[in-house]
Amino acid sequence: MFSLIIRNLQKASTINRFFYLAVFYLVLTNSMSAQTTTARNEMPPSDDKQVLQTILAEVRQLRSAVDKAQVNTSRLQIAVERMRRQQEQVDRLATQLQQIQDETQMLQSSKPEMEEQLKEMEAQLQQAPNEELRLEMQATCKEFKKSLEQQAQRETQLGELQTKITAQLQAERSRLEEMNNQLDSLQREMESQQLAVN
Numbered sequence: 001m002f003s004l005i006i007r008n009l010q011k012a013s014t015i016n017r018f019f020y021l022a023v024f025y026l027v028l029t030n031s032m033s034a035q036t037t038t039a040r041n042e043m044p045p046s047d048d049k050q051v052l053q054t055i056l057a058e059v060r061q062l063r064s065a066v067d068k069a070q071v072n073t074s075r076l077q078i079a080v081e082r083m084r085r086q087q088e089q090v091d092r093l094a095t096q097l098q099q100i101q102d103e104t105q106m107l108q109s110s111k112p113e114m115e116e117q118l119k120e121m122e123a124q125l126q127q128a129p130n131e132e133l134r135l136e137m138q139a140t141c142k143e144f145k146k147s148l149e150q151q152a153q154r155e156t157q158l159g160e161l162q163t164k165i166t167a168q169l170q171a172e173r174s175r176l177e178e179m180n181n182q183l184d185s186l187q188r189e190m191e192s193q194q195l196a197v198n
Helices: 002-011 014-033 046-126 131-197
Strands: none
Touching: 046 131
16 A cells, blocks of 8 residues: 555645645554554565655655744734734824924914014004003003913924924834834745745
């Protein structure tokens, strides 16, 4: 039976060869576990022994490749999930940075107009026809100046926050790129193993 399987192995295609290897491995295992002294005397010729050893080596190699493929598949799933979470972190920081930049631009664009309005109000204050109107305009100017001061403080806060978020975003993007490189390396490793099996 061994000689028949060996002849089939020699003629079989790559895919069929794996099938014969698996069948042969099962047959050989059962045969070896039931061997007796008489069976040892009936071993195949030396040439067949060499073929058997080669086949066994190929079976072990195939099993090792399958085990490695299973491990790498798990590693790949974990890497993809980590990369997905990292991408979400990068997107969140990018959105936050964009919001800060938009608010800063809005404050900066409105500042000249507010300063011009304050100048007009101060000029009108000098020409107030009576004390009551003058006091009212003074209060309005005071509130306007307070708004400008608060706006300036907010711009300072946004500038500091923008610097902080920009640094965080760069660090997270670098980490994402590193994870992407690791994922590419793992995929190449798996492809190499697949080629070795084929």
